[in-house]
Amino acid sequence: VQRHCFIYSLNQHTNWVRCARFSPDGRLIASCGDDRSVRLWDTSSKLCINCFTDCSGSATFVDFNSSGTCIASSGADSSLKIWDLRTNKLIQHYQVHTAAINSFSFHPSSNYLISGSSDRTVKILDLLEGRLIYTLHGHKVLLWKTNFDSKPYQDLLQHHSRRSTPNPPPHLSDIHPRTPHLHHPQPTPIQVSTTSTPTDFLALHDSGSKVEEWTGGESTNWAGSNSGNQSGSDGAGRGRRKEEDTAQNHPLEVLSGHPSSLDFTLQHIVQQLDVLTQTVSVLEERLTLTEDKMKECLQYQSQILKDMQKSE
Template sequence: MASVLDDPTLERHFKGHKDAVTCTDFNPNRKQLASGSADKNLMIWNLAPKGRAFRFVGHQDAVTSVQFSPFGNLVATSSKDRTVRLWTPSMKGESTVFKAHTAPVRSVAFSHDGHRLVTASDDKSVKVWSVERQCFVYSLSQHTNWVRCARFSPDGRLIASCGDDRTVRLWDTSTKHCINCFTDYGESATFVDFNPSGTCLASSGADSSLKIWDLRTNKLIQHYQVHSAGINSFSFHPSNNYLISGSTDSTVKILDLLEGRLIYTLHGHKGAVITVAFSRAGDLFASGGADCKVLMWRTNFDAKSYQDVLQQHSRRSTPDPPPHLTDIHPRGPHLHRQQPRAIQISQTVADTQSTDPQVIELGRAAHSAKRAEKQLDATGPMTIDHKAHLRLLGACSSSLCSLLPVQ
């Protein structure tokens, strides 16, 4: 039988959220993991075995998206409270508040140089912001229904967005024009992102499909139908060779993009898997879901040929049935032949590394004081919500302040 090191393994689980975990992201410094939740809070988990966790309080409604800046010195969150916050991941708990959307904000993402933010909202718009100048830059408004997700391409020349109008749109950031629109979704398009090299665009749907287009030819090159319910999130491995997806069917799937097929199905969550994310190095990935848990997995599968792993597996649990549609499109007609089997991994969700981390809450004093926040329109100034003087923490000792340094 294959060594456990050949397959993805559950490293740790993090418990601290009181409602569904909706979003996750790793700090580029490889020391922290951020998660947002329907409990309105941002959590930053220290990956050291005995590290403390930090709960950032400030949003008035569910957190929908989270992302570290490229240098790890800022964390952006979006929320159903119609705001986006930029947090400094330090003991001061300071955050900057953007109030520009008129409906819940579904996603927020940095450009790869860290200079811009892109947000997507139920107000049917995509908006771009300057991080340094702290101001609104421009809006993209051709969607006809809620916009679920928006992302910059690696080179910053393009923005991709998708939403409940069943379209995936591609925008030119220099002309602000929509240069392409993919419309072959039967239901809402739920998530969109570029592969790390910027040559392909992937999107997922509530119809459980995942599609990948080659941006050099604007052709659909891969079409996966491996989940039995809608896909809520996916993430590319930095090598471009793998993709993980999380679904309402309670599973995480791992796809080999070079061979165009499903290779692993992970059963770790009870209930919908809402978010998945690779670390920047690709050695770890996180998943979160309706069970309020964040699971951190070690990748392992990128270190060895999957064919070698399959050959070593003398015994496997019942595999997934072959998908009704072809795993990869177009590669000729589907002949309904038995496909190579995917390995099922059912992990017991138990943290064998450490006890549940101590959680330190930041921002409660400023939050309860209900400080007035000015509305930020397309030309107005940004409101800074300072959370430096935290009564509940008292005097912050130098040792405590050093637990979560700004990178």
């Protein structure tokens, strides 16, 4: 640009090229077009180093995330796809719009993505959880451009994290235990009882007693005969397999996080909020039309009164 001269061209696309973007470090170029492909170019060798052909329609927009490790592309088929350049694999695929996506933008943290579509909506995606978190309505025409604020978000978060009125540090007595009891705001001494057995360790205690019984049976059989030793080893294998199955099955239920029913409920709530937002938008449009009609009636009435006064 400074020398105002042509440098080189990249011409492996077989149809119109709709978008091209430099990576944050300037070493790569991502391009997309109507040939349903997203191509990755090396600026030093001027060669196409990768080509993603997973698009089912024309690719309308492409961009890098802030770290340059992923690229995303949108298509006329209302799909949004994200590829990892380190593994050259598709890692996320979103189908949240009902029309072609014209533009999108990564958040500076690369944890969120905002997209604008021909369906007149703006949608914000949480890339860490892989779901839609918000839909913005209000545009009456096609939406062509979206972007996040370029202000450094880390400085902003640090500024808001400072307390205006510092509070005293929390105390252990401020944490409610599992069993309900009277909560005292003042610090109270905490006593730990070593004789109590939590309910969470009952299963572990039972399994430990089973192991002890099996160990005693094994030692007795070992002191007996070879046939007893054989049966003891078989029992040991069965006992070990049973304990492994128990240890593998039960913790999965604890570490699985939110149950599927809760996820379904949250998705249903988000859908209902989306419908409610659309309803409020329609009501606002009708209220605006009513106000315009009332204004016209008042103007017409005042004009009639002025004409009557002039005629008198």
